[in-house]
Amino acid sequence: MNLLEIKDLHVTYGTGAAAVRGVDLTIAPGRKLGVAGESGCGKSTLAMALLRLLPASARLTGSVLLDGEDVLTMKWGRLRAVRWAGASIVFQGAMHSLNAVHRIGDQIAEPILLHGLATPAAARTRVGELLEQVGLPGARADAYPHELSGGQRQRVMIAMALACAPRLIVADEPTTALDVMIQAQILRLIEQLVAEQDIGLLMISHDLAVLADTCDRLAVMYAGRIVEEGPAREVYEAARHPYGRALSAAFPRIGDAATRRAPRGLPGDPPDPSALPPGCTFHPRCPVALAACAAEDQALRAAGPGRSAACVLVG
């Protein structure tokens, strides 16, 4: 059985913004899926929908099966049990996710105690272990968030995400706020921990190169839909959808001779989800659009073994 199975997921905000429009994605146990796309394409909305963390005004349809159980229809009590213990989320800005007036050890212990997984004394021991796992001394449990660097705070967020031994971790731009060196360390840490503990990973980023390094498979999201999906390396090196190609050109791999030339910029921005263009939503920015693209949207279709793309020029 798949660890995560998202089927025909739609999310529309109270403002009328159709932020997620018919997303299908799966993650097998212990596997790593990357979701790439520019800012505003619906990635965080997708991440938050998985654990029903969206504002009440958001309308959700479709299903999100976590180990076969639909998160979207489960009762509140069950949902509380699933958050942290079934799946947990690491957000981008650790400073905003951590409480400034509580010691980090107490914050890491909170989900453990909330789920009744340990006595307070045992939880303290577990917090020490978790901090060591993410490369911080156990004694840092007594620190307040402002006493830590940005990278250390992100390590604390990862410790918290691991605290209840979840089967899935959702990491939404976990390193975007960090400088490049620290970014690489944090990515290696996440990779190592999910591999050791056989945790599934859904990693979100605007940077295709980062995802190609970390994930097994890669999905490219544009205007609320997945427009390309396949093995991570293949999608990064030879995307079939023009948007996938534009994204990978925008984020060249460091040290790769072929990409040392100036990256081709992608002019413009993704469309406003309350006023989507007709036809293929990418056509106004697409360098290879045909006249037909303004009239007809394309569904995902086979684009080679284990690959799919939603473009009239594919298949």
Ligand code: ADP
């Ligand atoms: P990403 O994470 O890819 O940058 P988001 O999921 O944050 O994208 O946003 C997708 C779209 O949904 C954007 O157009 C954004 O303005 C809109 N949006 C996000 N949150 C809300 C909200 N709470 N209410 C209304 N619109 C929202």
Ligand code: MG
């Ligand atoms: Mg986001």
